[in-house]
Amino acid sequence: AQTVTQSQPEMSVQEAETVTLSCTYDTSESNYYLFWYKQPPSRQMILVIRQEAYKQQNATENRFSVNFQKAAKSFSLKISDSQLGDTAMYFCAFGGSQGNLIFGKGTKLSVKP
Amino acid sequence: DTGVSQNPRHKITKRGQNVTFRCDPISEHNRLYWYRQTLGQGPEFLTYFQNEAQLEKSRLLSDRFSAERPKGSFSTLEIQRTEQGDSAMYLCASGLTTGGSPKNIQYFGAGTRLSVL
Numbered sequence: 001a002q003t004v005t006q007s008q009p010e011m012s013v014q015e016a017e018t019v020t021l022s023c024t025y026d027t028s029e030s031n032y033y034l035f036w037y038k039q040p041p042s043r044q045m046i047l048v049i050r051q052e053a054y055k056q057q058n059a060t061e062n063r064f065s066v067n068f069q070k071a072a073k074s075f076s077l078k079i080s081d082s083q084l085g086d087t088a089m090y091f092c093a094f095g096g097s098q099g100n101l102i103f104g105k106g107t108k109l110s111v112k113p
Numbered sequence: 114d115t116g117v118s119q120n121p122r123h124k125i126t127k128r129g130q131n132v133t134f135r136c137d138p139i140s141e142h143n144r145l146y147w148y149r150q151t152l153g154q155g156p157e158f159l160t161y162f163q164n165e166a167q168l169e170k171s172r173l174l175s176d177r178f179s180a181e182r183p184k185g186s187f188s189t190l191e192i193q194r195t196e197q198g199d200s201a202m203y204l205c206a207s208g209l210t211t212g213g214s215p216k217n218i219q220y221f222g223a224g225t226r227l228s229v230l
Contacts, residue, residue: 044224047218095217099144099169102158103156105154106155
């Protein structure tokens, strides 16, 4: 069975600084995708970034980038130039052959002015 | 594209009552997923549909839970004889998939928060 582990329950960062959120996963599948979702307080979950397991190049989306280490089964999210609007719960998720997503427990990120 | 819509946003009920939630996915999305999220946890998968067919059910989906997607568009999730442990946020997501590829992005609704007293 696949598992996703986020070891940082809470993190904080100063506005304009850089922060990295950690995620590890376990799977025996070879074809899968990894996702980071953001859930602002009392708002719906939105996709931040997606990584295809067969691609060695790390995905980037503006200020968001990942460090994907397939052998280590590690998938961290780096947020550069943090903004107040980045304050949210961040969930790492695994998408495999079954179609549904498996989520970690989340990291609560607070961006301080 | 109006996004995934869930109704109601909040539901308070007494233990033992039945409740039903509705999810309207993004039009033309053929997959629809239900997840449950309790406080301090990530969403947990319950079930999903491809068109009108229910393809997968989690063991979390006890026999008190039933989900339907009768015409391959909106879906309903019913909980019978609610228990206090059913209190949670119920999230719906939709996506467009071809061939069962895992790459497809799931778009989430705002959820229905259920409180069982």
